[in-house]
Amino acid sequence: MKGWHKRGMKHIAAFVALALLAASLDAEEPAKPTPSEIVAAAPLADWTAIAPSDLLIMDLAPDAAAKPRRVVIQLMPAPFSQGWIGNIRKLAAAQWWDGTSVNRVQDNYVVQWGDASERKALPQGLTVVAESEYEVRDGKDRPSQPRLEASIARFFRWFADGFIADFPVARWSSPHGISAHPVHCYGMVGVGRDMPPNTGTGAELYTVIGHAPRHLDRNIALVGRVIEGIEHLSSLPRGTGALGFYETAEERVPIRSIRLASEMETDKPLPTYEYLSTESASFSAYADARANRRDPFFIRPAGGADICNIPVPVRRAK
Amino acid sequence: MKGWHKRGMKHIAAFVALALLAASLDAEEPAKPTPSEIVAAAPLADWTAIAPSDLLIMDLAPDAAAKPRRVVIQLMPAPFSQGWIGNIRKLAAAQWWDGTSVNRVQDNYVVQWGDASERKALPQGLTVVAESEYEVRDGKDRPSQPRLEASIARFFRWFADGFIADFPVARWSSPHGISAHPVHCYGMVGVGRDMPPNTGTGAELYTVIGHAPRHLDRNIALVGRVIEGIEHLSSLPRGTGALGFYETAEERVPIRSIRLASEMETDKPLPTYEYLSTESASFSAYADARANRRDPFFIRPAGGADICNIPVPVRRAK
Numbered sequence: 001m002k003g004w005h006k007r008g009m010k011h012i013a014a015f016v017a018l019a020l021l022a023a024s025l026d027a028e029e030p031a032k033p034t035p036s037e038i039v040a041a042a043p044l045a046d047w048t049a050i051a052p053s054d055l056l057i058m059d060l061a062p063d064a065a066a067k068p069r070r071v072v073i074q075l076m077p078a079p080f081s082q083g084w085i086g087n088i089r090k091l092a093a094a095q096w097w098d099g100t101s102v103n104r105v106q107d108n109y110v111v112q113w114g115d116a117s118e119r120k121a122l123p124q125g126l127t128v129v130a131e132s133e134y135e136v137r138d139g140k141d142r143p144s145q146p147r148l149e150a151s152i153a154r155f156f157r158w159f160a161d162g163f164i165a166d167f168p169v170a171r172w173s174s175p176h177g178i179s180a181h182p183v184h185c186y187g188m189v190g191v192g193r194d195m196p197p198n199t200g201t202g203a204e205l206y207t208v209i210g211h212a213p214r215h216l217d218r219n220i221a222l223v224g225r226v227i228e229g230i231e232h233l234s235s236l237p238r239g240t241g242a243l244g245f246y247e248t249a250e251e252r253v254p255i256r257s258i259r260l261a262s263e264m265e266t267d268k269p270l271p272t273y274e275y276l277s278t279e280s281a282s283f284s285a286y287a288d289a290r291a292n293r294r295d296p297f298f299i300r301p302a303g304g305a306d307i308c309n310i311p312v313p314v315r316r317a318k
Numbered sequence: 319m320k321g322w323h324k325r326g327m328k329h330i331a332a333f334v335a336l337a338l339l340a341a342s343l344d345a346e347e348p349a350k351p352t353p354s355e356i357v358a359a360a361p362l363a364d365w366t367a368i369a370p371s372d373l374l375i376m377d378l379a380p381d382a383a384a385k386p387r388r389v390v391i392q393l394m395p396a397p398f399s400q401g402w403i404g405n406i407r408k409l410a411a412a413q414w415w416d417g418t419s420v421n422r423v424q425d426n427y428v429v430q431w432g433d434a435s436e437r438k439a440l441p442q443g444l445t446v447v448a449e450s451e452y453e454v455r456d457g458k459d460r461p462s463q464p465r466l467e468a469s470i471a472r473f474f475r476w477f478a479d480g481f482i483a484d485f486p487v488a489r490w491s492s493p494h495g496i497s498a499h500p501v502h503c504y505g506m507v508g509v510g511r512d513m514p515p516n517t518g519t520g521a522e523l524y525t526v527i528g529h530a531p532r533h534l535d536r537n538i539a540l541v542g543r544v545i546e547g548i549e550h551l552s553s554l555p556r557g558t559g560a561l562g563f564y565e566t567a568e569e570r571v572p573i574r575s576i577r578l579a580s581e582m583e584t585d586k587p588l589p590t591y592e593y594l595s596t597e598s599a600s601f602s603a604y605a606d607a608r609a610n611r612r613d614p615f616f617i618r619p620a621g622g623a624d625i626c627n628i629p630v631p632v633r634r635a636k
Contacts, residue, residue: 064382105553107548107549107552107553108504108505108548108552108629131617185529186426186528186529187426195614195615196614196615196616196617210504210528210529211503211504211528211529211530211626211627212529212627213627214620214623214624214627215608215609215611215616215619215620215623215627217620218617218618218620219611219615219616219617219618230425230426231425231555231556234425234426234552234553234556235423235425235552235553235554235555235556236553237549237553238549238552238553290533291533293533293537296513296514297513297514297537298514298533298537299449299514299536299537300536300537301533302532302533302535302536305532305533306532306624308529309529309530309531309532309533311426
């Protein structure tokens with residue numbers, strides 16, 4: 001994890017320490033395992049279960065070959081975006097998305113879904129969330145959230161970027177303390193909104209299907225990430241209207257239902273999922289291998305990776 | 319263009335200067351145009367024509383609705399990758415790709431095409447290119463290439479990253495001088511290869527359809543970028559085999575032909591293309607707006623953008 005990170009003026013000293021570390025890592029070493037080999041060899045203790053109550057299951061209409069299309073989204077843990085996530089839980093419980101559609105597919109940017117008519121009444125009791133909730137401050141003017149700083153610090157203590165649970169976050173220092181916000185990496189799910197100060201409700205959602213659009217960070221709420229089935233969204237035909245919106249109703253992809261996994265009625269049990277703990281030794285080795293490939297295909301380690309090039313491994317639990 | 323760039327130890331002083339610039343830009347200002355509004359307003363003089371001899375036209379078989387699928391690739395200018403690009407010109411002239419196919423679509427990574435049988439004989443006279451050609455050195459041990467340093471320096475003179483013509487490049491300093499290499503941004507086209515020291519011929523090609531896989535930089539040759547029609551590749555069904563390879567011949571997408579635009583026989587003239595000159599004032603304003611959105615939708619400018627988030631605008635010439 002050297003270089004290649006957004007950082008503020010406060011991080012210059014840290015960067016120097018890091019560059020020295022890089023120099024030592026750049027010495028010749030024998031070939032090493034690939035990132036996926038490291039993940040495959042991780043002991044069971046290095047995996048963390050994802051609660052079914054944090055999984056949002058989106059079933060699209062089957063494709064042209066009648067194959068089912070299921071997308072599994074993990075909702076983000078506290079302290080991030082909990083106002084919007086509470087709304088999303090209410091919308092799922094109200095079966096609000098049933099019969100809505102995927103309406104926008106913009107190449108190298110986002111896939112967006114929700115109510116194409118923009119007239120469907122929302123459930124009662126949704127929260128209006130403030131723009132200040134796009135980030136989390138952990139400082140003098142806010143009760144300390146030790147988990148925030150401690151868990152970022154543990155792995156990426158020299159860096160501006162890190163992880164909370166399996167979510168990518170950026171952080172920076174200010175006179176008020178540490179601030180952090182989730183990052184728009186590939187597969188992250190966010191909340192569409194109107195012009196500010198509107199912050200969106202959570203009824204209109206999108207996921208990133210291209211190079212990380214970091215300019216959206218702290219401008220739009222992020223609420224989760226796709227952990228399975230993103231190909232059902234990323235391989236959809238691109239919309240030909242402005243911003244990649246589909247121009248006709250026929251192009252839209254119907255959404256059959258969106259439910260929390262913990263609230264779904266199913267004949268057989270749903271799969272459960274686990275992620276490679278970002279504080280584990282296995283993850284540390286995996287992240288280093290992503291940043292510095294030394295397996296036989298590679299002739300030069302990169303000497304760094306941006307946080308969106310270190311996706312946290314997720315798998316179905318056995 | 320502040321922060322968010324890969325850089326070496328030599329760039330720390332430059333970074334400080336940059337951070338001060340950032341502070342002044344972060345003061346409140348009136349709303350500004352979007353990046354696309356800046357591009358639309360750019361004067362004709364800020365656009366540079368792309369020679370038809372630098373365009374590779376790939377025609378896939380029509381899609382299920384019988385719609386044509388054409389992908390236009392711009393080949394990279396000197397001093398980069400000219401050995402492989404020479405081979406690609408020969409392969410196109412020999413009509414070598416006709417009847418080959420797209421064989422691999424890996425989500426958030428690459429689409430790859432070439433001869434699925436791996437047995438098709440190559441044309442005579444292809445060059446075997448050395449690994450040293452993955453980058454360009456412009457220093458004491460090599461005749462100076464003033465255009466390399468001058469053109470990177472002009473726009474991104476404080477940074478590790480910049481552009482040559484409309485291609486993203488990274489550079490770094492060493493005791494031997496300046497080195498530079500093209501960057502694996504979305505849409506860039508590279509040369510598949512076997513294990514090192516094999517460097518590939520140019521017959522097996524791929525394009526990036528996800529977050530920039532920078533670990534491939536300096537490990538694989540880059541030869542161009544897709545400037546039109548990438549959606550015909552990025553929206554293909556993902557392969558279900560290892561590395562996203564299609565598992566059956568039926569899944570592969572037939573390639574009808576790949577030709578240089580200057581060598582195509584056509585009934586009506588092909589479109590011509592032009593890019594927004596990266597040394598123009600318009601591009602500078604565009605890049606600043608990509609890094610610091612101040613149009614009304616945004617509440618906080620990012621304070622930086624990585625080079626892959628500043629794709630160089632290309633359009634059909636009128």
